[in-house]
Amino acid sequence: MNPPPLAVAAATVAVAYSGGRDSTALLHATVRAAVEQPGVQVIALHVHHGLQPAADSWLAHCERQCKAWQRKGWPVRLVHTLLSLRPVKGESVEAVARTARYAALARMAKEHGADCVLLAHHRRDQAETFLLQALRGAGVAGLAGMPAAAERDGLLWLRPWLARPREAIEAYVRRHRLRYVDDGSNQDVRFARNRLRHDVWPALSVAFPMAEASLADAAAWAGEASACLAELAEQDLHGLQQAGTLQVAPLLALSAPRGRNALRAWVRRVAGAPLSAALLERLWLELPSTSAGQWPLPGGGVLRSYRGALRYEADGQHRAVVSAVSKDASLSIRRAGRYRLRGWGGTLVVRRVAVGGVALSLPAQLQLRDRSGGEQFQSGPQRPARSLKKQFQAAGVPSWSRTGPLLYAGEQLLWVPGLGVDARAAAVAGEAQLAFEWIPD
Template identity: 70%
Template sequence: MKPPPQADRPIVAVAYSGGRDSTALLHATARAAQEQGIAVAALHVHHGLQARADDWLAHCERQCAAWRRKGWPVHLVSRRLALQPVRGESLEALARQARYQALREMALEQGAGIVLLAHHRRDQAETFLLQALRGAGVAGLSGMPQAAERDGVRWLRPWLEHSREQVEAYVQEHRLDYVDDDSNDDPRHARNRLRLQVWPALSQAFEHAEAALADAGRWAQEASACLAELAAVDLAGAESEDGRLRLAPLLRLSAARGRNALRIWYRRQAGEPLPASALERLWRELPGTRAGQWETPGARLRCYRGVLQYEPRPAVVAVEPVPARQPTLSIRRAGRYRLVGWGGTLVARRVAAGGVPLARLTDLNLVERSGGEQFQSGPGRPPRSLKKQFQASGVPAWARTGPLLYAGEQLLWVPGLGLDARVLAEAGEVQLSLDWMPDVVG
C-alpha cells in the first residue's frame, strides 16, 4: 500500500462508512486535525453485500477529495471483503467481525494506533435493550466501551455520551452529504426491528429512555469490572501458569462467586464468553466429577483429579475408513506432522532448552504401546513402567493416545509424558519440543 499523504504527521483513523454518523465524526475530526497538525485516515470497508456498495465507496472518495481541496489533512483508505458464510452462520455477525479486522489492518498499515468509531448514545441504549432481550449477563449488558485496546489498536467512541439528535443537528448545521444504507430498513435484523418498530413507541412513552438505558449500560460496565477484579482474587490461588484450574478452591466459594470465577477463567482461555447454559451445567456437574469432559463452542473442557483443563478443538475431521498406521517419521525442522492412521498431529517447536536434539529426530519409528516400556521422567530418576509414570504424573486415559516414538531402540517420547530424560539435548544444541494434538471426530 502506498504511504499516506502527510506521512510525517501523527495519524488518527476514523471508521467511515459514508453514513450520517461516520460522516459527521470524520468531518469534526478532520477540522480539528487541521489545527493540530494531525493527518486523518478515513477507513472504508466495502462489504460487497449491497447493490449500491460501489456507489457508497465512490461517494466517500469524492467527499474526502473535496475536503482535501479545502486543505484538510484527510485521505481515504478502503478494503474490499469477500464474505462467504457457511450454512447456519450469521451473515450479520460475520460482516461485523470481518469489518473490525479490516479496520484494524488498514489502521496499522497507515501507522494509526487509534481508530475513532461514530457510535452515539442511542446506539448504546439499543445495544443494552438487545442484550437484555437475549438474556445477557452483566458483561453483555455493559454494551460498548468508550475506550478499548485490542490487537495493537486503541478503539475510541468519542460520541458515546452524545444523543442522536445532537449528531443530526451537527449534520444539518454543516450541510453534510451522506449515504443511506437500504439494509437499515430490513426488519429481518433484530436491531432494525428495535429501531423501527419498538423505539418510537418506547421514546414516546418514556421521554428519557435513551439516556436512562445508556446510563444502565454504564452501571453494568462498572459491575462487570468489579466482578472481573473479584474473579482475579479468587483465581489467584487456583489457576496455574499453564491455565489449568484447580477446582477445590472454587468449590469452597459461594455458588455465585464460584460461577463468576469459572466464567472469567473460561473467557481468559477462549477469548469469548461461555454460554450461560453450559456454565450452569458445568457448575452443577463438577463437584461430583473425578474424570469427565464437556464440549463447548470451539473447545473441550476436561477434568481429571480435580483439575479443569481447556483444550481448543482442531479442525473437525470427517469419519472415514481408518488407513494403515504410518510406521516411520523423519523430522528435519519445526512444524506440524500429520501422522496417518494415528488420529492426530505431532507438533514440533524450536526451543532453547528441555528439548530433544534435532539430529535424533531424522529416523523415528512409530510404535503402539504394548506393555513393558520403560520411561525416565527426569534426570537422575529411575526408569519406570509407563503405567506407573502415567499414574504418578496424573495423566488421564484420554491424554495417553498417540504413538510412542523410538530412535532405534531408545524410547524417545510418550504422549502425555513428553520426552524421556535420557534423550534431552545439551545446552547449545539445536533442539525441538514435541506435542500431540489428537483429532476431533465430527
C-alpha cells in the same frame, strides 16, 4: 457539537468511515481537530462488505469526499478493503459482517501506523444495544453494551460520542452541510435492531421521553458492575490457576455466584468465547463429582478434568504436529490485547496486572523461541531451576499442552506456556508488570 479530543499520543488517528451520517460527522470533526494540530494525520477506514449492490457507490462517495477535503489541505486520506463474506445457512449475517469488519479495521489501522480507531456510536446506539441484550437474556457484561474505550488487538478503540444524543449529530451534519449515504438495509425489519428502531422506539420515546438517556445510563451502571465482576474474577483466578489449568477444589470452595463468575471468566480467557448459561450450570453441578470428565464447547474445543484440574484443549490440539510454516521470531507489544502469532498456531493474550506478572512495562519487545532442550525454568523464588521437561511433569501438564512459544527478553526466559512466569523474571509489588496467556488454535 465539539470535535473529539485528539489527546491520544499518536501521529496517525484512524476513523471507521462507512459513509453514513454518523461516521461522516465523526470523520469531519476529527479532521477539523487535526487541522489545528500539525503533524496529525487522519486515516479514514472504509470496509466494503461485498453484500449489497450499492456498496460500490458508497465507496465511490467516500473517495470523492476525502479527495474534496484533501483539496482544502485537510490531513485525511481514505484506506479501504473489500471483503468476500459468504455466511452459511443459520449464521447471522449481522454477526458475520461485524466480526469481519472489526478484523479488517484492525488490520488496516496497523498497516497504516494508527494506534487508535475512532468509532461513531452515539447514545441512541447504546440505548438500543442495552434493550436488545436485555431481550436476549444477556448478563451484566452484555447489558453493559459498548465501552467508550477499549484495548483490543494491540489498538485503542474509542467511541468519543457515546454519551452524545443522536439529535446532536444530526444537527452537526445540517450545520456543516455534510453529504452522506443511506444504507437501504437499515429499513429491513428482518434484522432485530431495525425492528426495534422502526416498530418499538417511536412508541417507547413517546411513552418515556427520557428513555434514551435512561437506558444509556443503565448500560453505564451495568458496565461498572461488569468491571467489578471482572476484577473479582481476576483476584480469584490468581489463586485458582496453575500451569495453564484451573484448580477444581479451590474453585468449588468459593460461593456459588463467585465460583461461577471465576469459571465463566476463565473459560472466556482460554477459549476466546463466552460460556453459555446452560453449560456453566452443568459444569458447576458436575465438577464436584467428576474426576475425569470432558465437556465439548459449542464454538469448538473441549474442557477436560485431569488430576483435579480443569484444562482447555482446542480442536485437534492433542494430535497437533509442528508446522513447517515459518514462525514469528519477535513480538513488539504496544498495548494490552490479543496477538495472533504467525506460524505458532495460536494467540498470545497480554494483560496489565497488579500482581503475579512479568516485570515488563509497555511498550515491550519480546523474542519468541521453540524449546531446544537446554532451557531451565525456575517455578518459585526459593526453588532450583530445572529443565522444562521436569517442570512440565511436576506440574502435571500433558504433552499436548506443551505447545506455544517461550517468551524471552534478550537471553532471560520470562514465561512458558503451561508453566507461567519464570521466578527470576517475576515482578515485585509496585512494579509495572504484564501477564501472558497462550491460546492454541
